[in-house]
Amino acid sequence: MKCPMCEHPTKVTETRSIAPQETHRRHHCHKCGHKFTTIEVIAEKVSGKLKAPPPPKTHQWRKPVKAAPSPYPTPAPTPLPERKVRAEDLLEAKRLRDSLEDY
Numbered sequence: 001m002k003c004p005m006c007e008h009p010t011k012v013t014e015t016r017s018i019a020p021q022e023t024h025r026r027h028h029c030h031k032c033g034h035k036f037t038t039i040e041v042i043a044e045k046v047s048g049k050l051k052a053p054p055p056p057k058t059h060q061w062r063k064p065v066k067a068a069p070s071p072y073p074t075p076a077p078t079p080l081p082e083r084k085v086r087a088e089d090l091l092e093a094k095r096l097r098d099s100l101e102d103y
């Protein structure tokens with residue numbers, strides 16, 4: 001399959017069988033780096049009659065949305081109250097750990 005961005009032949013990097021008769025293929029263009037997915041289905045299943053297969057659907061993987069920088073200053077982190085570890089708590093934690101290891 002040719003890259004929709006630069007028309008360079010692409011390589012299939014991943015093939016997934018989503019349903020018994022539906023296959024998703026992940027393509028990678030080594031010329032421009034574009035990545036896209038095609039969905040392969042049986043033409044008769046889609047149209048009900050034998051017709052020319054539909055053009056392959058391309059699916060864009062969504063890029064993570066970056067949050068806009070806040071116009072307000074970031075509040076200083078609230079310090080957590082100091083926690084005192086007691087010897088009894090440590091012994092209790094060890095006892096629980098030991099009892100879990102029995103499983």
Ligand SMILES: [Zn+2]
Pocket residue numbers: 003004005006007008029030031032033034
């Ligand atoms: Zn390309």
